[in-house]
Amino acid sequence: MTYTKPIFLVLFLPLVVIAYNLIPQKHRWKVLLLASYAFFWSISGKLLVYLLVTTGLMYVCGLWLNKKQNERNEELKNAEKAQKKIIKQKYVKKQRVILVINSLILLGMIVVLKYSKFLGTNINSLFQIMNLPIQMPIPSFIMPIGISFYTLQAISYIIDVYKEKIKADRNIGRLALFISFFPQIMEGPICRYEETANSLYEGKKTTYKGLTFGIQRILFGLMKKIIIVDRINPLILEIFNNYSNYDGGIMAVGMILYTLQLYMDFSGVMDIVIGIGEIFGVKMPENFRQPFFSKTIAEFWTRWHITLGAWFRDYIYYPVCLTDKCKKLTSWGRKKIGNYYGPLLASSIALFCVWICNGLWHGSAWSYIFFGMYHFVLILLGRIIEPLVKKINNKLHIDNKNFLYIIMQMVRTTILVFIGELFFRAKGLKAGIDMFTNMVSNFSLEQITNGTVLKLGVDIHDFIIIAITVLVIFVISVLKERGISIRESISKKNVVLRWSLYYMLIIAIIVFGSYGLGIVPLDPMYANF
Amino acid sequence: MERLIEILEEIDDGVDYENCTTLIDDGILDSLAIISLVAEIEEEFDVQIPTVEIVPANFNSAKAIWNLVVRLQEEG
Numbered sequence: 001m002t003y004t005k006p007i008f009l010v011l012f013l014p015l016v017v018i019a020y021n022l023i024p025q026k027h028r029w030k031v032l033l034l035a036s037y038a039f040f041w042s043i044s045g046k047l048l049v050y051l052l053v054t055t056g057l058m059y060v061c062g063l064w065l066n067k068k069q070n071e072r073n074e075e076l077k078n079a080e081k082a083q084k085k086i087i088k089q090k091y092v093k094k095q096r097v098i099l100v101i102n103s104l105i106l107l108g109m110i111v112v113l114k115y116s117k118f119l120g121t122n123i124n125s126l127f128q129i130m131n132l133p134i135q136m137p138i139p140s141f142i143m144p145i146g147i148s149f150y151t152l153q154a155i156s157y158i159i160d161v162y163k164e165k166i167k168a169d170r171n172i173g174r175l176a177l178f179i180s181f182f183p184q185i186m187e188g189p190i191c192r193y194e195e196t197a198n199s200l201y202e203g204k205k206t207t208y209k210g211l212t213f214g215i216q217r218i219l220f221g222l223m224k225k226i227i228i229v230d231r232i233n234p235l236i237l238e239i240f241n242n243y244s245n246y247d248g249g250i251m252a253v254g255m256i257l258y259t260l261q262l263y264m265d266f267s268g269v270m271d272i273v274i275g276i277g278e279i280f281g282v283k284m285p286e287n288f289r290q291p292f293f294s295k296t297i298a299e300f301w302t303r304w305h306i307t308l309g310a311w312f313r314d315y316i317y318y319p320v321c322l323t324d325k326c327k328k329l330t331s332w333g334r335k336k337i338g339n340y341y342g343p344l345l346a347s348s349i350a351l352f353c354v355w356i357c358n359g360l361w362h363g364s365a366w367s368y369i370f371f372g373m374y375h376f377v378l379i380l381l382g383r384i385i386e387p388l389v390k391k392i393n394n395k396l397h398i399d400n401k402n403f404l405y406i407i408m409q410m411v412r413t414t415i416l417v418f419i420g421e422l423f424f425r426a427k428g429l430k431a432g433i434d435m436f437t438n439m440v441s442n443f444s445l446e447q448i449t450n451g452t453v454l455k456l457g458v459d460i461h462d463f464i465i466i467a468i469t470v471l472v473i474f475v476i477s478v479l480k481e482r483g484i485s486i487r488e489s490i491s492k493k494n495v496v497l498r499w500s501l502y503y504m505l506i507i508a509i510i511v512f513g514s515y516g517l518g519i520v521p522l523d524p525m526y527a528n529f
Numbered sequence: 530m531e532r533l534i535e536i537l538e539e540i541d542d543g544v545d546y547e548n549c550t551t552l553i554d555d556g557i558l559d560s561l562a563i564i565s566l567v568a569e570i571e572e573e574f575d576v577q578i579p580t581v582e583i584v585p586a587n588f589n590s591a592k593a594i595w596n597l598v599v600r601l602q603e604e605g
Contacts, residue, residue, distance in 0.1 A: 160581070163579060163580070163581035164581070165581045313560075314580070317560070318560075318563075318580045318583050319580050321560075321564045322564070322567060322578070322580055322583075326564075327567070327568045327571065330564055330565060330568040331568050331569070331572060334565060334568075334569075339539060339540055339541075339565060340561070342565065343561045343562075343564040343565045343568075344561060346564055347560065347561055347564055383561070
């Protein structure tokens with residue numbers, strides 16, 4: 001069962017919504033929790049135990065931290081000013097032990113389940129290179145669904161309690177629902193405790209606005225998924241599985257269409273997830289903000305998978321930058337190489353940590369590490385040459401707010417994103433390098449112009465339908481970028497026009513959707529991470 | 530407060546720090562500027578700025594940054 005399957009959309013979700021609204025408010029959270037565990041069980045079965053362990057750990061460690069903080073506060077009440085610093089330091093050490101225990105267990109679970117095969121294979125390769133007659137057995141585990149997402153939520157909760165940004169939750173039911181809420185468990189968004197925990201637990205009745213807005217958003221996500229993602233899939237599979245049969249032009253087509261597919265899939269699922277949240281009166285954080293309008297790669301990552309980027313920023317980037325050693329490096333750097341490049345030294349160390357983690361978070365393969373390093377280098381280079389670009393622009397009197405200049409920046413950023421996604425999707429790092437080399441050194445439009453591209457599972461009619469849908473989504477994105485809320489505008493129209501639009505969207509999905517015999521719908525792509 | 534304005538001007542001197550209330554929202558202070566600012570403030574005012582305090586509300590204006598410094602000094 002996934003969010004785009006009919007069993008979920010026409011049976012599971014409506015039943016949960018009905019049960020949720022029939023039950024008294026104070027018990028509604030129990031319906032959501034039960035539905036969340038049933039959803040998890042339907043995909044991962046007994047692996048639900050990992051989610052339960054994570055929940056239990058969050059609960060115990062949170063309260064443990066709170067207990068230490070209360071003890072510290074009691075001691076501080078009676079302490080003189082000189083003693084206060086010593087008491088605080090003593091309790092920081094105690095709390096750090098709890099934090100380390102919690103992180104080791106949570107990260108230990110994900111490392112064993114997600115990375116042990118990758119680590120084992122690479123250690124064995126290393127032994128072979130060193131001519132050592134040792135080969136480790138390579139374990140293989142099945143991962144519970146969403147482990148990469150809910151582990152980050154669990155870690156952020158404990159760190160926030162440790163930092164006293166939030167109080168530890170004494171209600172294990174609320175905590176369990178926060179970590180397991182069924183719409184977000186597969187692909188996020190990665191929520192912070194203060195963003196969703198209370199509204200999930202509150203059990204607000206579904207309102208007419210919440211229901212209609214939620215359904216609209218779900219339909220919009222389904223449009224992306226069924227019309228574009230599934231329709232485009234045969235061509236992507238063919239190009240990436242048999243890349244050696246095609247020229248560079250086809251490689252470029254595969255690279256562009258895969259990026260389009262990934263965006264439509266992930267942002268489409270997010271539309272469905274946020275839409276479901278709206279039905280239950282829960283405002284989930286947005287995960288996309290028109291990413292292809294980014295002027296730089298750094299900006300792209302503040303618009304694409306926003307909650308993951310924000311997580312890395314808050315729990316890796318700033319904590320690394322603000323370690324004592326990095327702060328000393330920043331102060332030293334500012335004196336030696338100036339205000340701009342000085343802090344860049346510490347920032348680049350933190351960025352390296354972020355992008356190694358980002359790459360590995362996506363998967364346990366060298367191609368993902370390459371993907372992370374690719375973005376690290378691009379962001380760092382962007383930072384390094386920024387003053388030079390400003391100088392050149394000033395000398396040449398180029399206005400950086402000029403429309404054409406901005407369009408050029410967006411196109412450049414998009415091309416860099418395409419290249420990154422080529423390596424991301426390729427079957428391994430070697431395949432990625434081969435495909436990229438083929439695209440650059442063997443670029444030709446021949447297989448596009450002679451019609452080969454139309455024989456790879458996506459014909460001219462498919463391309464026309466995809467192009468029209470992309471155009472519609474592009475226009476909506478432009479309006480959103482200009483701050484126009486399309487859904488609010490539609491909701492103010494008269495009932496005939498409003499419902500005509502809804503029916504048009506439903507009919508478009510039914511008529512132009514890619515489903516039926518011979519069509520294998522693609523499971524949500526980010527669920528595999 | 531005057532010293533804080535001086536520190537901010539050392540980082541970027543083309544901004545009206547007395548009146549600007551959108552230093553983060555408008556991207557005037559980016560992540561590099563924040564790193565510099567935190568290192569400098571900690572050294573100058575003998576405070577520790579924890580990462581949990583690095584939120585737009587605390588850095589959007591010179592006044593907000595100053596309030597943060599004063600609060601951290603009071604908390605010891």
